[in-house]
Amino acid sequence: MVLDLRKEFFRDTWVEINLDYLYENVTRMKQHLAADTSIIAVVKANAYGHGDLQVAQTALEAGATMLAVAFLDEAVALRKQGLKAPVLVLGATRPEDARIAAELDICLTATSKEWLCEVEHHVTSNSPLSIHVKCDTGMGRIGIRSIEELLEVVEILRDSECFVFNGVFTHYATADELDTQYFKYQLEKFEEMLNSLPVRPPFIHSSNSAASLMHPSSHFNSVRIGIAMYGLTPSLEIKDHLPIPLKQSFSLHCRLVQVKEVEAGEKISYGATYEASDREWIGTLPIGYADGWLRRLQGQEVLIEGRRMPIVGRICMDQCMIRLPHKVEVGTRVTLIGQQLDQSILIDEIAKHLETINYEIPCIISNRVPRVYVRNGKYQSVENNIMSLWK
Numbered sequence: 077m078v079l080d081l082r083k084e085f086f087r088d089t090w091v092e093i094n095l096d097y098l099y100e101n102v103t104r105m106k107q108h109l110a111a112d113t114s115i116i117a118v119v120k121a122n123a124y125g126h127g128d129l130q131v132a133q134t135a136l137e138a139g140a141t142m143l144a145v146a147f148l149d150e151a152v153a154l155r156k157q158g159l160k161a162p163v164l165v166l167g168a169t170r171p172e173d174a175r176i177a178a179e180l181d182i183c184l185t186a187t188s189k190e191w192l193c194e195v196e197h198h199v200t201s202n203s204p205l206s207i208h209v210k211c212d213t214g215m216g217r218i219g220i221r222s223i224e225e226l227l228e229v230v231e232i233l234r235d236s237e238c239f240v241f242n243g244v245f246t247h248y249a250t251a252d253e254l255d256t257q258y259f260k261y262q263l264e265k266f267e268e269m270l271n272s273l274p275v276r277p278p279f280i281h282s283s284n285s286a287a288s289l290m291h292p293s294s295h296f297n298s299v300r301i302g303i304a305m306y307g308l309t310p311s312l313e314i315k316d317h318l319p320i321p322l323k324q325s326f327s328l329h330c331r332l333v334q335v336k337e338v339e340a341g342e343k344i345s346y347g348a349t350y351e352a353s354d355r356e357w358i359g360t361l362p363i364g365y366a367d368g369w370l371r372r373l374q375g376q377e378v379l380i381e382g383r384r385m386p387i388v389g390r391i392c393m394d395q396c397m398i399r400l401p402h403k404v405e406v407g408t409r410v411t412l413i414g415q416q417l418d419q420s421i422l423i424d425e426i427a428k429h430l431e432t433i434n435y436e437i438p439c440i441i442s443n444r445v446p447r448v449y450v451r452n453g454k455y456q457s458v459e460n461n462i463m464s465l466w467k
């Protein structure tokens with residue numbers, strides 16, 4: 077079946093997620109790792125804005141064996157969408173919600189001894205709760221900070237039939253930097269904590285994408301891959317040092333909805349801040365800051381027929397305008413993020429314009445913008461919050 081996008085939604089703005097690229101990124105990462113190192117695919121925040129179900133399925137097909145999210149809600153959403161693979165909640169969970177996690181076979185993160193003691197009142201041996209213990213080795217976010225507390229936690233886990241001690245992990249603050257001093261300090265601290273354990277659980281993991289790519293010494297037996305799976309570099313600092321190529325799977329497109337010629341001196345958009353300096357062709361795009369195409373992107377270029385052209389005037393809530401070199405037909409495809417012919421606008425370029433990191437960009441493109449999935453080179457499916465109410 078070939079999907080006709082114009083029948084799937086009534087608005088000419090959409091994100092394309094190339095699942096073939098995502099599959100390739102996971103496969104390349106798998107080849108880069110030792111054969112006995114497993115991949116935990118990080119699909120929190122709706123898979124960094126890419127779509128949790130589609131990304132999770134593709135990552136599992138490519139060889140990931142576990143999924144990780146930030147919150148229990150996200151894990152429940154994966155289960156409700158039919159995913160049966162192991163799921164780990166990386167963030168803190170309310171103790172009273174642990175029962176739900178146990179019932180749905182969702183693994184939770186133990187962040188302290190107090191938390192674990194509290195959770196014990198909410199779970200039973202009929203439906204034991206799987207636990208990964210988080211060690212805070214220097215991120216300063218969540219987790220156990222001392223060997224004494226770690227040993228107490230492990231003792232509780234081993235003595236109670238309500239728990240399964242399934243993993244231990246930590247998270248690095250500077251794995252994406254070329255200066256490895258603090259990274260090494262954290263790694264040593266984690267090794268010290270591991271060496272104190274009377275028994276080791278099945279899963280030991282510390283590496284995010286950056287550490288997985290740059291530091292084999294930190295792989296242990298599993299790694300947690302987020303940003304690299306989506307084909308993005310963990311930081312600009314290590315971009316030229318990556319051992320494997322990555323392919324950006326996220327792109328953003330729309331179609332021109334109006335094209336007009338304006339006279340010199342005519343103004344464009346709120347505040348009338350842009351004034352045509354000559355006779356100019358102006359095109360209107362159906363995307364604005366409510367879609368996450370933020371006002372600060374004024375001046376950013378977009379692609380039409382492989383050529384760059386600038387956004388002029390203020391970006392509105394739902395629309396913005398671009399200056400065209402000549403008349404272009406209404407309905408012409410415009411690429412805001414992605415490739416056309418030999419030109420590309422990478423997420424890194426948008427992040428630079430917004431003075432932020434690439435992680436933020438796919439996350440902020442709102443769910444008003446439909447996600448269209450490409451698999452085996454073809455449009456495969458569409459995820460669209462608004463239209464799902466219509467269908």
Ligand SMILES: Cc1ncc(COP(=O)(O)O)c(C=O)c1O
Pocket residue numbers: 118166247283284285286300301302303304310
């Ligand atoms: C605890 C934890 N592990 C792994 C990841 C994945 O990191 P990355 O996207 O850099 O691979 C994150 C994401 O921030 C995280 O918070």
